[in-house]
Amino acid sequence: MSTKGWSVWQITLALYPFGAGAMALNIYFGSLIVSWFGAPVITPGIAVLLGLPLGLPATWLFAKHIKRLMTS
Structure with missing residues (x-):
């Protein structure tokens, strides 16, 4: 396997804003669905604050997938 190109962490850092936004x-949309069962809807600001830390592992997993595609 070649080690040329970007590392997984470089890909993760480049894609992190998109991963955090997606999370x-x-x-937010998950809280809207759960509100059908009586739970409160969270604000978009709270969703962003929760998405920031959760975006890192999700983006890292996606970056591993992209790196595997690039090296195969």
């Missing part, structure tokens, strides 16, 4: 949207 924030998933959290």
Whole structure:
């Protein structure tokens, strides 16, 4: 396997803003769905704050997938 190109962490850092944004949207829309069962809807700001830390592992997993595609 070649080690040329970007590392997984470089890909993760480049894609992190998109991953954190996607996680924030998933959290917010998930709270809308859960509100059908009586739970409160969280604010978009809270969803962003929750999406920031959750975006890192999600983006890292996606970056591993992208790196595997690039090296195969």
